[in-house]
Amino acid sequence: MEFLHFVRRALVAQFSGLPPRDEFVRHALDAGVGSLPLLTLLTIFAGMNLSVQAYGTFVRFGGQDLLGLFCGVGGIRELYPVMAAVICGARIGATLAASLANMQISEQVEALEVMAVDPMRHLVAPRLWAVTLMLPLLCGYADVVGLAASYWAAVDQMGVNGGTFMEQVRDIVHLEDLAAGVFKGVVFGWLVALVSCYHGYRALKRDGAEGVGVATNRAIVHSAVLCIVLNMFLSALLYVR
Amino acid sequence: MAEQAPAITLERVCKSFGPNRVLHEVSLVLPAGKILVMLGPSGTGKSVLLRCLVGLMKPDSGRIFIEGEDITALDERRSADRDKLFALRRKFGMLFQDGALFDDMCVGDNVAFPLRQHEKMSETEIAQRVKEYLDAVGLKDVQRKMPAELSGGMRKRVAFARAIALQPRIVLCDEPSSGLDPVMSATLDDLILDLHRRYNMTFVVISHDTAEARTIASHIGLLYKGVLQTFGTKEQVLRSNGEAINQFFDRSTKGPIQVL
Incomplete structure (x- = not known):
């Protein structure tokens, strides 16, 4: 019930106007640029x-030319969006949860309330927007970098024909696959931000520093579990006809 | 001319946390423009009382009126009530016990924050106001510093500057003198008296400091085990010869107030 109440308040805060610009930009840069390295x-x-992995298996039956196919399907459709969500989600989620929990235990959230500033609009909404918009971009970025790395290993290191590799990627990966990755990024981004903000926001002053640790830990674990579980359902929805 | 509503009215306010009774039937009327110093040992519900006044906590029973408006009737979960609650909170400034400064903002931005949120002022005007209030609390050349770079006393003074930035009608101070040296504590007392004179602000000051109560209070209350032992004008309370208040002012271990 508490979580549902938080979700309702978060949605109202997120869609009841533009988020505070400075807060949004700060979190977007941290979530996006900060996650790149x-x-x-x-x-x-x-x-x-x-x-x-694919080369080692495919070469046994002379199928090394199918590497592009495998890297396209496995990487762009599945691996890179989930990797971006789990890795960046852990990083971003930990930051969000720790900062909000710290604000709770040091009474900064109450200070906002007393100043008649809605903490959901001021703190949660910009974080939700920032991560929801940044994670799909990170998914797209991961697609490009991951595919380039697969290409380099396959073509330059294992002697697979470059033209064949790219032709197979083009055959198997369509625009809708890239769009599906971006869509997954949006869903994962919103979820990671929501779950992390929730755990940070519900920290109590009496929990002290331990409360910050617990909130951070829960944010990372719950974000990762949710992204991986949800990925399966999203894939089933998007790819099983 | 209509009579001005009291700044704060409490009617039989009770608050418990589980079996722990924190406030029990606390009633008082504080006229506007007065300075109430609420004394009491640690852990007797003074900070909870402050949080109830501003609607951060809801009493289990009883009512609290702020300038005649019942803050306890507002349900924060309803958006219409939340707007009313926020409108009521605009009347308050609050100094938290540990300052509660935003640690991702520099000192200048902390003090400017309520002004940027609620006032249509240019950045030049805001900078001027920030400097004015920081000067008033005895802080110079700290605007670009981050809260983590300040001492506890400096943080408290910055927090006080932020609390009064909007010139609120009621200022709540949770132990303003704790962590301050005697000179700075006296400076803050002078500042409270000055603001009170200039803007007729109402102050509710939570304190253990009887000297502070003698200096600034127009009204004194003593809270012990959640019960308001005594409340009245400073003269009434000091003349009352009550056991608890005498023990507190005499710094004595003998009397109704027990450590355990």
């Missing part, structure tokens, strides 16, 4: 690993 590093290795 980690996401780039991990997506490069995940992309290369996809090629290495």
